[in-house]
Amino acid sequence: MGNAAATPLLSCRSVSKHFGALxxxxxxxxxxxxxxxxxxxxxxxxxxxxxxxxxxGLNPASAGSVLLGGQDITRxxxxxxxxxxxxxxxxxxxxxxxxxxRENVLVGAYFGRENRLAPSLRLGAAxxxxxxxxxxLLGLSDRAEAITGSLPVIDRKLLMMASALATRPRLLLMDxxxxxxxxxxxxxxxxxVRAIRGSGVTILLIEHVMRFLVQLSDRVLIMHHxxxxxxxxxxxxxxxxxxxxxxxxxxxSERLRSFMDSRGAAHG
Amino acid sequence: xxxxxxxxxxxxxxxxxxxxxxxLVPGRYIVxxxxxxxxxxxxxxxxxxxLGVGGIFSLAQMALFAAGAYATAMLGFYWKWPxxxxxxxxxxxxxxxxLVVGLACLRLKGPYVALLTLAVAQVMYVLIVxxxxxxxxxxxxxxxxxxxxGIGQFGDIGLRALFPSKWYVAHYYVALALLAxxxxxSVVVIRGPLGLAFRALRDNPGYAMSRGISRFKYxxxxxxxxxxxxxxxxxFYAVHFRVVGxxxxxxxxxxxxxxxxxxxGLGSIWGPxxxxxxxxxxxEAMKEFSDYRNIGLGLLLAVFVIAWPxxxxxxxxxxxxxxxxxxxxxELSR
Numbered sequence: 030m031g032n033a034a035a036t037p038l039l040s041c042r043s044v045s046k047h048f049g050a051l052x053x054x055x056x057x058x059x060x061x062x063x064x065x066x067x068x069x070x071x072x073x074x075x076x077x078x079x080x081x082x083x084x085x086g087l088n089p090a091s092a093g094s095v096l097l098g099g100q101d102i103t104r105x106x107x108x109x110x111x112x113x114x115x116x117x118x119x120x121x122x123x124x125x126x127x128x129x130x131r132e133n134v135l136v137g138a139y140f141g142r143e144n145r146l147a148p149s150l151r152l153g154a155a156x157x158x159x160x161x162x163x164x165x166l167l168g169l170s171d172r173a174e175a176i177t178g179s180l181p182v183i184d185r186k187l188l189m190m191a192s193a194l195a196t197r198p199r200l201l202l203m204d205x206x207x208x209x210x211x212x213x214x215x216x217x218x219x220x221x222v223r224a225i226r227g228s229g230v231t232i233l234l235i236e237h238v239m240r241f242l243v244q245l246s247d248r249v250l251i252m253h254h255x256x257x258x259x260x261x262x263x264x265x266x267x268x269x270x271x272x273x274x275x276x277x278x279x280x281x282s283e284r285l286r287s288f289m290d291s292r293g294a295a296h297g
Numbered sequence: 298x299x300x301x302x303x304x305x306x307x308x309x310x311x312x313x314x315x316x317x318x319x320x321l322v323p324g325r326y327i328v329x330x331x332x333x334x335x336x337x338x339x340x341x342x343x344x345x346x347x348l349g350v351g352g353i354f355s356l357a358q359m360a361l362f363a364a365g366a367y368a369t370a371m372l373g374f375y376w377k378w379p380x381x382x383x384x385x386x387x388x389x390x391x392x393x394x395x396l397v398v399g400l401a402c403l404r405l406k407g408p409y410v411a412l413l414t415l416a417v418a419q420v421m422y423v424l425i426v427x428x429x430x431x432x433x434x435x436x437x438x439x440x441x442x443x444x445x446x447g448i449g450q451f452g453d454i455g456l457r458a459l460f461p462s463k464w465y466v467a468h469y470y471v472a473l474a475l476l477a478x479x480x481x482x483s484v485v486v487i488r489g490p491l492g493l494a495f496r497a498l499r500d501n502p503g504y505a506m507s508r509g510i511s512r513f514k515y516x517x518x519x520x521x522x523x524x525x526x527x528x529x530x531x532x533f534y535a536v537h538f539r540v541v542g543x544x545x546x547x548x549x550x551x552x553x554x555x556x557x558x559x560x561x562g563l564g565s566i567w568g569p570x571x572x573x574x575x576x577x578x579x580x581e582a583m584k585e586f587s588d589y590r591n592i593g594l595g596l597l598l599a600v601f602v603i604a605w606p607x608x609x610x611x612x613x614x615x616x617x618x619x620x621x622x623x624x625x626x627x628e629l630s631r
Binding site for chain 2: 136
């Protein structure tokens with residue numbers, strides 16, 4: 030941050046996404062610098078997940094452009110965007126349910142790093158090492174041989190992150206990483222996000238759990254009806270009347286204010 | 298036991314039994330029927346990669362087999378290529394045909410792939426059968442693709458000359474060697490990155506794409522590589538029978554082969570081979586009732602699709618899982 034001349038890692042320029050007559054994302058622009066953690070909040074149906082679909086290429090933008098390190102990735106297919114360095118996790122617990130946890134991560138490590146013209150006959154030592162490292166970073170090493178479908182929710186969420194990390198991303202998009210978790214589990218995810226950030230990955234995350242969002246984010250974006258209604262440091266959130274009106278509400282914003290006060294400033 | 302270890306053991310057991318067979322059984326019939334069994338086994342093992350592993354509902358496998366067989370025969374007949382070169386060339390031609398068919402079909406979904414691939418095979422059949430123009434008149438009028446009668450007199454791999462009385466045993470071992478390579482290749486594909494990609498695509502296509510897997514590209518790969526061995530099997534078939542005719546496109550044969558995969562176990566490593574062995578026996582047993590043979594085949598297929606959709610290998614897997622679960626439960630209650 031700070032160096033205005035540097036190319037932002039991710040730059041969304043006037044991005045819109047229409048589904049027929051419905052506009053899910055409207056003329057949205059923002060930049061993310063290398064190394065930042067940016068949180069996105071907003072009511073249900075605000076277009077947050079659609080924005081992720083657009084950036085990750087599963088549902089390309091109707092208008093506008095998405096740049097990664099200055100390179101246009103708007104129209105690339107999903108797998109090429111992954112190779113370019115954008116990995117994401119999903120709101121629902123996506124996973125390859127019949128495969129072992131380690132195989133899940135191996136998929137990311139083998140297929141996610143580069144565009145392979147031809148598949149090799151074996152996965153190779155490099156992919157195996159990358160998978161093991163990603164699992165170790167997220168504390169999943171002892172789950173390696175478990176069948177993914179039988180894992181508890183917290184492990185499935187960590188596993189999604191591990192397989193995303195194994196693709197060696199520059200930018201990680203996390204869609205509600207702590208939805209449905211207990212407080213103790215949330216703390217474990219917070220640790221995980223800090224570890225991922227520590228390994229040099231820039232993070233963009235969607236979350237409804239505000240204490241999670243403000244604790245981790247350098248900057249927060251609030252969306253409503255597909256538009257950006259707030260962008261700034263977490264501590265300004267509770268002072269913004271629009272955000273309090275359409276999203277937080279009076280009670281929640283007071284609780285959030287006292288939470289942030291009790292922790293001092295919310296730095297990642 | 299690790300899965301790869303088990304594969305190697307099963308493979309070796311099969312190989313040893315197959316090597317011993319001609320030394321143990323008297324007469325020619327069983328050996329030549331087993332040679333044919335090996336040819337069909339190569340086809341179904343490779344077809345299984347497309348159908349069971351890749352999830353591509355292609356019915357073009359016998360068209361690829363025919364491409365290999367016809368290419369081998371025509372290279373020998375028109376250009377006098379030695380068969381040892383023409384057979385691998387047939388494999389390459391099968392790859393080219395599969396890529397053309399694949400580029401046209403693989404963007405389609407499920408039943409449409411089946412329809413289009415079957416249409417391609419039928420068009421090839423009709424074009425060959427209905428062509429009556431003489432392409433050459435040396436040795437009688439012959440259309441380019443041999444028409445209804447097919448193509449003959451294109452050469453040999455030399456084993457008939459080398460072992461005048463036991464050439465069929467030599468062909469048996471050639472077919473066995475080809476089958477061994479085809480099976481080894483399918484094991485490598487299923488246990489390797491391609492197999493991983495297709496399992497991922499089956500479990501969760503969107504997630505697989507977002508982890509860098511291109512469905513179209515890997516489907517095209519598995520389609521192409523499985524065509525190679527299928528084409529080679531076609532070339533060997535041509536040499537073995539000394540003739541290639543349009544009968545390789547027959548629907549009855551297609552049904553026979555698909556039944557092998559379904560009865561054995563779609564998508565499994567050893568299912569298609571097991572299915573091929575069993576169906577050859579069943580076919581042998583039904584031989585007496587010539588007209589009812591197809592009915593018997595259809596009935597068998599229907600029973601398996603309804604009662605054991607995962608075939609015999611799938612059924613064995615379920616039994617083993619159940620036993621393991623029971624063992625685990627018994628240990629818990631102790």
